Amino acid sequence: MKEAIAVYTKIPNVTDIKIEPFDVNKRYTKPHRHNKYIELVYFKAGSGFHYVDSVAYKIEPPIVFGISNNEVHHWEIDTVPEGFVIIVKDGFLEKTIDKHINQQLYRLNKEQVIKVQPDESIDKLFEVLCLEMKQHSIQKEVVEGSLKALLGKIIGYSNRVECMVEIDKAVHFEELLLQELRNDVAFYADLMSINVAQLNAICKKSFSKTASQVITTHIIQESKRQLLYTDRTISEIGYSLDFKDVSHFVKYFKRHTAITPLTFKQNGILV
Incomplete structure (x- = not known):
């Protein structure tokens, strides 16, 4: 009997992004999958092969x-x-200040290999990011700014210069969620002039989630923000997020977080 494919988690639960030099001890690894994160690996020296789904x-x-x-x-x-290695969890994508970074990461993640030219600026940007990630207090703006510049440099060498329609639509969907948050997949599909099945397919490819799951992530995140950082009552927060009944909002929040909105507000911890 074959062993199940290993699933690796290379990044601690307390952080959403890791940028570091490639581990020279990882020259030979067993076939494995990643646990809810994407990875970009840049080599400026080395030889051998990278196998992806049996393709060398x-x-x-x-x-x-x-x-x-x-x-x-x-x-x-x-x-x-x-x-160097960049490892990005879903949580980082959900919290980015500059959503253009999400689009860059989605685009690069669709390409299994990008041949770049010798470019000292790429090396320097990686070094800056590695240094910042070692700081006791990481400055989010510095990380995002440097990461955006680095990804832009790499994309500049990409062979795929055509417009990536699905990625653009995925980013558009996230932008709509930021503008108006409703627990209604059909509402957003209509705004995007596509049907629900098409929106689900786009979300599956870009986020590995259904459209409903993407909406849920945004609703829970916004609920937590309002609970912690505003004086709104639980009823007001529920209504602001398009819940017609406060009991429905409470049940929804508890189903996805295992605690009630009131308990979360009293604990005062953003998780």
């Missing part, structure tokens, strides 16, 4: 590999590698 990609630096959380991959690296 030759490591020819400088090169970038994108790995999504549903792909099975492993490394077979012949020489000592030199490079």
